[in-house]
Amino acid sequence: MNIILLGYPGSGKGTQAKVLSQKLNMFHVSTGDIFREELAKKTQLGQEVAGYLNAGRLVPDKLVLEVLKSRLGAETRGLLFDGFPRTVEQAEGLDSWFMSRGQAIDAVVFLNVTEEEVARRLGARRTCTGCGRIYNTISAPPAKENVCDACGKPLMVRDDDKPAVIERRLQVYRDQTEPLLAYYRASGSFYEADGSQSPEAVAEKVSALLRKP
Ligand code: AMP
DSSP, X not given: OOEEEEOOTTSSHHHHHHHHHHHTTOEEEEHHHHHHHHHHTTOHHHHHHHHHHHHTOOOOHHHHHHHHHHHHTTXXXXXXXXXXXXXXXXXXXXHHHHHHTTOXXXXXXXXXXXXXXXXXXXXXXXXXXXXXXXXXXXXXXXXXXXXXXXXXXXXEOXXXXXXXHHHHHHHHIIIIITHHHHHHXXXXXXXXXXXXXXXXXXXXXXXXXXHOO
C-alpha cells in the first residue's frame, strides 16, 4: 500500500505519519526530515537546500525527485509520504516513477485544518533536538518545559516555524500545493479527514478511512 498525506504545514501530517507508519508497517517518507538531516550534517545536499528551507520556499522539483528516487529505490515496504508531493510537477513525477515500478498510489488523505489553526499550531510547535518528536506548547506540552519526554533532549523552535517564515510557507502552500487537491480528487482514491481534532481522534478517523474497501 502507498499512501500520501496532504495538508497545510502544521496540519498534523508528521504526527499522523509516525503513528500510521508504525501501525501499518510502512516506510515514513518525510522530505522535510530528509532535508533537515542533510542540513544538520552539512552535506552538499544540505548546503544546496539550506536557503530554500530557511526562507520557507520549496526546493526545486527536479532536486526533490532525484533525492527521493535515489533513497526509495530499494525500499520494499509500502510508502507513506508526508510533505511530498508539494507541486503538481512532483505529483506527475511520482506517478511516472510508480508506473515504471508497476505500482500505484492507493490512497491520498487530506488533513483538513483551517489556516488560522495551522498558523497557531506552527507558532506553538516545538521539536525535539534528539529524536524529532513533535510537541505543542498549548495542546501537547512536554511534562517538563522544553525537555523531550521520550529522550530527555532539549526542544527547539524550527527555524522555519519562526513567525516571519510561517506566513511565507502558508502562501507557498496556497499557491503551489493546494492545486494537488483537485489533481488527486480526480484520481478516485482521495479521502478527507477533519484534522482539527486531537491527534488520537484524527489517527482513528484516518485508520477507518483506510480500512474502507
Ligand atoms: P516540512 O517539514 O514538510 O514542512 O518541510 C520543510 C521545508 O523543506 C519546506 O518548507 C521546504 O523548504 C522543504 N521541503 C520539504 N518537502 C518538500 C517538497 N516535497 N518539495 C519542495 N520542498 C520541500
